[in-house]
Amino acid sequence: xxxxxxxxxxxxxxxxxxxxxxxxxxxxxxxxxxxxxxxxxxxxxxxxxxxxxxxxxxxxxxxxxxxxxxxxxxxxxxxxxxxxxxxxxxxxxxxxxxxxxxxxxxxxxxxxxxxxxxxxxxxxxxxxxxxxxxxxxxxxxxxxxxxxxxxxxxxxxxxxxxxxxxxxxxxxxxxxxxxxxxxxxxxxxxxxxxxxxxxxxxxxxxxxxxxxxxxxxxxxxxxxxxxxxxxxxxxxxxxxxxxxxxxxxxxxxxxxxxxxxxxxxxxxxxxxxxxxxxxxxxxxxxxxxxxxxxxxxxxxxxxxxxxxxxxxxxxxxxxxxxxxxxxxxxxxxxx
Amino acid sequence: xxxxxxxxxxxxxxxxxxxxxxxxxxxxxxxxxxxxxxxxxxxxxxxxxxxxxxxxxxxxxxxxxxxxxxxxxxxxxxxxxxxxxxxxxxxxxxxxxxxxxxxxxxxxxxxxxxxxxxxxxxxxxxxxxxxxxxxxxxxxxxxxxxxxxxxxxxxxxxxxxxxxxxxxxxxxxxxxxxxxxxxxxxxxxxxxxxxxxxxxxxxxxxxxxxxxxxxxxxxxxxxxxxxxxxxxxxxxxxxxxxxxxxxxxxxxxxxxxxxxxxxxxxxxxxxxxxxxxxxxxxxxxxxxxxxxxxxxxxxxxxxxxxxxxxxxxxxxxxxxxxxxxxxxxxxxxxxxxxxxxxxxxxxxxxxxxxxxxxxxxxxxxxxxxxxxxxxxxxxxxxxxxxxxxxxxxxxxxxxxxxxxxxxxxxxxxxxxxxxxxxxxxxxxxxxxxxxxxxxxxxxxxxxxxxxxxxxxxxxxxxxxxxxxxxxxxxxxxxxxxxxxxxxxxxxxxxxxxxxxxxxxxxxxxxxxxx
Numbered sequence: 127x128x129x130x131x132x133x134x135x136x137x138x139x140x141x142x143x144x145x146x147x148x149x150x151x152x153x154x155x156x157x158x159x160x161x162x163x164x165x166x167x168x169x170x171x172x173x174x175x176x177x178x179x180x181x182x183x184x185x186x187x188x189x190x191x192x193x194x195x196x197x198x199x200x201x202x203x204x205x206x207x208x209x210x211x212x213x214x215x216x217x218x219x220x221x222x223x224x225x226x227x228x229x230x231x232x233x234x235x236x237x238x239x240x241x242x243x244x245x246x247x248x249x250x251x252x253x254x255x256x257x258x259x260x261x262x263x264x265x266x267x268x269x270x271x272x273x274x275x276x277x278x279x280x281x282x283x284x285x286x287x288x289x290x291x292x293x294x295x296x297x298x299x300x301x302x303x304x305x306x307x308x309x310x311x312x313x314x315x316x317x318x319x320x321x322x323x324x325x326x327x328x329x330x331x332x333x334x335x336x337x338x339x340x341x342x343x344x345x346x347x348x349x350x351x352x353x354x355x356x357x358x359x360x361x362x363x364x365x366x367x368x369x370x371x372x373x374x375x376x377x378x379x380x381x382x383x384x385x386x387x388x389x390x391x392x393x394x395x396x397x398x399x400x401x402x403x404x405x406x407x408x409x410x411x412x413x414x415x416x417x418x419x420x421x422x423x424x425x426x427x428x429x430x431x432x433x434x435x436x437x438x439x440x441x442x443x444x445x446x447x448x449x450x451x452x453x454x455x456x457x458x459x460x461x
Numbered sequence: 462x463x464x465x466x467x468x469x470x471x472x473x474x475x476x477x478x479x480x481x482x483x484x485x486x487x488x489x490x491x492x493x494x495x496x497x498x499x500x501x502x503x504x505x506x507x508x509x510x511x512x513x514x515x516x517x518x519x520x521x522x523x524x525x526x527x528x529x530x531x532x533x534x535x536x537x538x539x540x541x542x543x544x545x546x547x548x549x550x551x552x553x554x555x556x557x558x559x560x561x562x563x564x565x566x567x568x569x570x571x572x573x574x575x576x577x578x579x580x581x582x583x584x585x586x587x588x589x590x591x592x593x594x595x596x597x598x599x600x601x602x603x604x605x606x607x608x609x610x611x612x613x614x615x616x617x618x619x620x621x622x623x624x625x626x627x628x629x630x631x632x633x634x635x636x637x638x639x640x641x642x643x644x645x646x647x648x649x650x651x652x653x654x655x656x657x658x659x660x661x662x663x664x665x666x667x668x669x670x671x672x673x674x675x676x677x678x679x680x681x682x683x684x685x686x687x688x689x690x691x692x693x694x695x696x697x698x699x700x701x702x703x704x705x706x707x708x709x710x711x712x713x714x715x716x717x718x719x720x721x722x723x724x725x726x727x728x729x730x731x732x733x734x735x736x737x738x739x740x741x742x743x744x745x746x747x748x749x750x751x752x753x754x755x756x757x758x759x760x761x762x763x764x765x766x767x768x769x770x771x772x773x774x775x776x777x778x779x780x781x782x783x784x785x786x787x788x789x790x791x792x793x794x795x796x797x798x799x800x801x802x803x804x805x806x807x808x809x810x811x812x813x814x815x816x817x818x819x820x821x822x823x824x825x826x827x828x829x830x831x832x833x834x835x836x837x838x839x840x841x842x843x844x845x846x847x848x849x850x851x852x853x854x855x856x857x858x859x860x861x862x863x864x865x866x867x868x869x870x871x872x873x874x875x876x877x878x879x880x881x882x883x884x885x886x887x888x889x890x891x892x893x894x895x896x897x898x899x900x901x902x903x904x905x906x907x908x909x910x911x912x913x914x915x916x917x918x919x920x921x922x923x924x925x926x927x928x929x930x931x932x933x934x935x936x937x938x939x940x941x942x943x944x945x946x947x948x949x950x951x952x953x954x955x956x957x958x959x960x961x962x963x964x965x966x967x968x969x970x971x972x973x974x975x
Contacts, residue, residue: 160866177590177597210507212651279702287706287707292501294666409669409692410669419505419507
């Protein structure tokens, strides 16, 4: 893989981003909901409303607003949030690490358990544990992440209250973070009580997000592994006297990982989308939670900034997955 | 396959690890200390400036702001007014001048005294269009030429607004410390807010929580709880779980079914209070609503008692006007009878019947207010029985605001009108006066009645006038008031919680029992 490949992929991302920015900008101004109408309480006059509209630059034509917005974007200015009255870039930079930590941990849980389930399922092929695993995957995949979130709250937060159900860490702990990546930063700074608290609070939201992804990944990986197990090179390995475990781990797994990894990439983007509801339910202060408030308040600059952030994340994740796949499968490196 | 030793150890090991994880991660002390009050709050705080911007007119945020900032004037739980940072206020005899007196000994949270100059700065800022105060023009701009002399403040009345001083206890009626605000700027203030209220902000994590500590020199005395945490738990199910699991001490705005379940649980107590929010149906003066018989039939056909008792489980107070019983212009003699037979005969007079119903659209939100969609379904079913076929259109509240601002709502539209100072200007007035950007009904007869009341300086005459307006509206069915909302609050049984008609959950008036 050459540097040119990466540069080419990044350059190709620019039109995608421009498209996302344009569509979001136009859609937000076409769909119903006027932020100024929402912020005028009883007692506001027509003059007050006109003043507010001018104050937020909404008195200009859509074309003018778009040109101004694009100009601001090129200088790194995402605008100012109407509802939070802070720089959109700063707001997103403050919340993004929260969501990134959550989805990365969720992804690790999902992939880790998916691997175990798939490998065990293939190892116990045509026996009752395989049927049990298949049924388990079927149940997990049928329930969306937000329902898992509510169920986990009821079971482990209320019925057997052993897990926290709100926030990012214990509210009695003070942690003046420089990066907002609490998990990594607390480890590096030796604040292990923060690490422990963050992990403790992350378990339920991360598991809620991870479960559906785990089930889908396990199903695909298991299916790919089963297909690989019927290939000739596996038969050859058997005739050479290799054990079943070694054949699965050392021979079949690597080939089966390519489609599973590609799927994980797609699912990871859904995982980021899933944070919107799960963060809301657990009061987790990430960009998903902020996105709901932004939509409710018709906070146009913030919604635009968030959509752009999601678009960048999707592009980067897909690029990362492509690189991973290329590294796993040498045949694709020169394709 | 029989389970062998290896697979048994694998399963047992995995199960033990999963079981032990919560214990391993659980911090040694997760329970809040006894001097901390934790509130699972239903709204996330977007800004620390309660005087400007989108959020400043959001009634749901006032409890948090009132914990940190003083209002010029305060309110008792029954909506009556009491001194806040101002101990005296009023007009001169001909109501061309205003005067106020700042409380002796009141201080900002950095210890500096609150002065008359500070009040002048705050009032001037609120009236300045560039500040972004949503009601700056009509309310705060109604006085000017403000001067401070020690703790005394005087000013000229630019345009008489009868409820000007009541607004000092209402939306955007807060004071900010000028010396500090000018030093740190608006952005700095958002990061490190300072007020003069009973609590000061210790830590604020946007979208998650705010932790406060009692301000020792507060003029109103020390609150019972030294520390307060407002958790922003915007999901109702999560709020229920918070209070049920004991992670929070108080919560509000939960479904009535959950309220009924939780209030019976050991260790929890429930309190419901009728609050200053009125569920109502706007009528727009278009199409079928221009026919008085249709409007009157639509009003007489609705059994509000049944809606409250059956649909809302009794948590509501049926109303006949846009005045709740706690409001200044409430008149119990103005009533609208539930009479479906009368509704049928009114419709018949206009040529409508069950076989030939009058048709129009009714708009409603779904899930924005408790049981909003279900209430409208019930109303539509009642209308159908008399010969009104209404089609329900569901929209988001943002759409409602937009349509109302442009006077393009459907012939009927469900909404919730709040007026926590209980003045008729802010209930019937802004909701029904044609030129108001918030009104939907717009006819000359009603505007002619309301118009003179805005400038009426004789308070008794003004209130009598508004009562007459409400009676006229009821007789002509220009609006369909439904019921006064009730706020359910669940708290620990060992707390002494004071409900507030303005729908506040105030930590400084909450105490441990006994």
